[in-house]
Amino acid sequence: MATVTIDANTPTNSQETITVMAGGQNPSGFLPVATGSDPNQQATAQATVIQAPKPTIVWGQGQSACQSATQVPATVVAGQQIAFTACIPQLPAGAQVQSESWTPSAPQGTAVAGYSITYDGNNVATSAQVQTISATTCGTGAFCTYSPFYWVDSGNSRQISFSYTLTNGSSNSASVSFNVDGPTGLNVVNQPSMAPAIVFNKAYSLPGIGNFNAPTLELGDGGASGNAAAAGIFLQVQASPAPHLPAARGTNSSYLWVQLISVDRITRRLKPSGSSETCKPNGFYPGAGNPNPAAPELDAVYPYIPGTVFGDSPSIPLVGYDQTTHTNVSVYSEWAQMFQATAYLLWDPALPSGCVPATSTPAGAATPSQCSGSIPVPIGYVQWTFSGDAVDTLSTALGDNGTSWKLCCGLPQPGTSTASNFQPTTAHPQWQAVVPTFATLPTYMKCQ
Numbered sequence: 001m002a003t004v005t006i007d008a009n010t011p012t013n014s015q016e017t018i019t020v021m022a023g024g025q026n027p028s029g030f031l032p033v034a035t036g037s038d039p040n041q042q043a044t045a046q047a048t049v050i051q052a053p054k055p056t057i058v059w060g061q062g063q064s065a066c067q068s069a070t071q072v073p074a075t076v077v078a079g080q081q082i083a084f085t086a087c088i089p090q091l092p093a094g095a096q097v098q099s100e101s102w103t104p105s106a107p108q109g110t111a112v113a114g115y116s117i118t119y120d121g122n123n124v125a126t127s128a129q130v131q132t133i134s135a136t137t138c139g140t141g142a143f144c145t146y147s148p149f150y151w152v153d154s155g156n157s158r159q160i161s162f163s164y165t166l167t168n169g170s171s172n173s174a175s176v177s178f179n180v181d182g183p184t185g186l187n188v189v190n191q192p193s194m195a196p197a198i199v200f201n202k203a204y205s206l207p208g209i210g211n212f213n214a215p216t217l218e219l220g221d222g223g224a225s226g227n228a229a230a231a232g233i234f235l236q237v238q239a240s241p242a243p244h245l246p247a248a249r250g251t252n253s254s255y256l257w258v259q260l261i262s263v264d265r266i267t268r269r270l271k272p273s274g275s276s277e278t279c280k281p282n283g284f285y286p287g288a289g290n291p292n293p294a295a296p297e298l299d300a301v302y303p304y305i306p307g308t309v310f311g312d313s314p315s316i317p318l319v320g321y322d323q324t325t326h327t328n329v330s331v332y333s334e335w336a337q338m339f340q341a342t343a344y345l346l347w348d349p350a351l352p353s354g355c356v357p358a359t360s361t362p363a364g365a366a367t368p369s370q371c372s373g374s375i376p377v378p379i380g381y382v383q384w385t386f387s388g389d390a391v392d393t394l395s396t397a398l399g400d401n402g403t404s405w406k407l408c409c410g411l412p413q414p415g416t417s418t419a420s421n422f423q424p425t426t427a428h429p430q431w432q433a434v435v436p437t438f439a440t441l442p443t444y445m446k447c448q
Contacts, residue, residue, distance in 0.1 A: 052172040053089040055162055061085060061145045076151070077246045078182030079349045079377040082107070083148040086162035086174065090142075100138035100164040102146055107133065107160065109180065110153040110426040115375040117302060117358070123366045125302035127432050138164075152377045152426045154182035181246035183347050186379055187238040188422040196220075197232075197388035200401040202315065215403040217335055217390045218315035231311035233384050233419055235343060239308075250350035254357055256303035256376060257310040258429045260296035263340035263385075266316060268332045268447070276334075279447035297433040299341060301366050306359045314339045314386055318405050334408075336389040343384065344429045345422075346376040378428050384419035 059070040066087035076082060088097065114131035138144035146160065156179045163173035202216035219232030237243065237255060245253065266279040305311070316337055319330040348357040351373035358369040358376070369376075391408045392399075399405050 049168050049170060050092050050095050050166065052164065052166050052170040053091070054172050055089070055164060055174045056087050057084055057162060057174050057176045058087060059084055061148065063143055065145070066143050072176045073248075074177070075179045075181055075248060077248050077349045077351070077374075078151050078154055078180055079347070079374045080248075080351050081148055081150055081373050081375075082111075082178070083145070084176065085143050085145040086138075086164075087143050088164060091166070096167045097140040098165050098167045100140060100144050100162070102136045102138070102144070103161045103163070105135035105137075107149055107151065108158045109151055109155045111149045111151050112375075112428070113147065113149050115150070115428050117368065119366075119368055123368060124434060125298060125366065126434055128298070128302070128428070128430050130428050130430060150375050150377070151178075151180045151182075152428075153180070154184060155180050181248065182377065183246070183379060184244045185241065186243040186345075188235055188345060188380065188382070189238055190233065190235055190382070190419050197386065197407060198400065199318070199390050199403055199405045199407050201403055202317070204317070215318040215390075215399075215405045216315050217318060217337060217388050217405070217407070218313050219339075219386045219388065220313040232313040232386060233311065233343070233382075235310040235345075235382055235422075237308035237345070245347075246349065248349075250353035250355060250371070250374070252350040252354065252356055254306060254348055254350065254359075255308050255379075256346050256348065256358065257305040257307075258302060258344045258346060259299035259304040259310075259312065259341050260344070260429050260431055261299050261339070261341045261435050262296045263338055264314075264435060265338045266447075267336045267338075269334040271331055271333045274333070277447040295433075296342065296429075296431055297435050298431045299435055301360045301364050303346070303358055303360055303366075304343075310343055310345075312341075312343070318390055318392070318403075330392060332392070334389065334391045337387065339386040341384060342381050342429070344381045344425075345379045346428075347379055348376040349374045376428075378425050380422050380424040381429075382420055382422055 056066075056069070057072055058065050058068070059072045060068060061083045062085065065085040069087075072084050086100070086102075088100075091097075111133055112130050113133050116129050116131060117125050118127045118129075120126050133149055134147060136144075136147040144162065146162075151158075157177055158180060159175055159177045161173055161175040163171060165171040197217065197219050199215060199217055201213045202218065203211065203213050205211045235257075264280060267276055268279065269276045299312075314337065316335060318332070318335050348369070348371065350357045350371050352371070355371040355373070356367070356369070357371050357374075358367065360366040389408055390405045393404050393406050396402055396404050400407055
């Protein structure tokens, strides 16, 4: 009996010829050749080749994930970072991997590779960008990590498989299946309906100027009454019936609102010439002040408002303030504003549990997210518009609410407002510029 070892990379089911030559002699281990027989005998044998062992798929990234061998969770959360690795067991000496692949190479459902918020030194979110999924490619090593991603939507039985093949043609595979849990059953209501534009004396407190009152054109009477629900637009996640939230969310999971402005055009008419000029709070629109809805900009801060309630009342002061005489000064006979925005509702699972997602204060101070294991996911949006026009009557007896200014018509139209119904979406809000807060109005509102 003899053992013959063939190359570890010999193809499966190949025919191998084994020749034993003893030259007619009777060396140790061989029987004598019968008289008249060929002393050089040949025989064929079926090669038993190395079979590719079954790979495993573990939670995490890289070789360290293979070492820790953490089980992949069957249920994950929308917005959670999904990262897993296929690990190939140690192969027999000489065996080599020829190819490795994932199927599908990009995940099912709606997913992104990331949602990146860029901040300046003052924690102003100057831009936001979605990173798109790229197909996962593998080498021929002992492991292959699926490109990490985040599911934006919910869904069940989302399967991803890994397979590899040895140079001898033997192959094996493994699969994982995910159920993706996310917020469902949300109902956002405009409560109450859009308020009308008004003119009233509003209290201001601006850096370097101090406190003063000035006639103001504003959507809604939130500033006049101090009632948040009286804002020009007021949206709220309906509490009953309660929406479903994933059980695996973090302890600090939260809703947040992000507002993008597509049009914020202000027009004013000079005294006594009557000539007009068009302003935009952070620069000029192209072409004589025409709006450009294709390039929306972040409204002041990210997030605009954290929590389940959203309210906004766009406004512009109708006079200037003289810091020397501490009096209101107006060189304009008319002001008008056209405003279009989209309010997005997002939800952050806040993972790992205990981390603090992005937030902001009513004063406009923003804090970036500290959550390394999740991103906020979009739930839906409301598109809304406002336009208002006020003229100076030069008499408080003729003006509105104790001012000499009266809501009227002209540039560009009378006070109107509209809001769409809440529209579900899986698209994140993105921007490349910021409309600053009103506190910097004197320096950022440029007109021509």
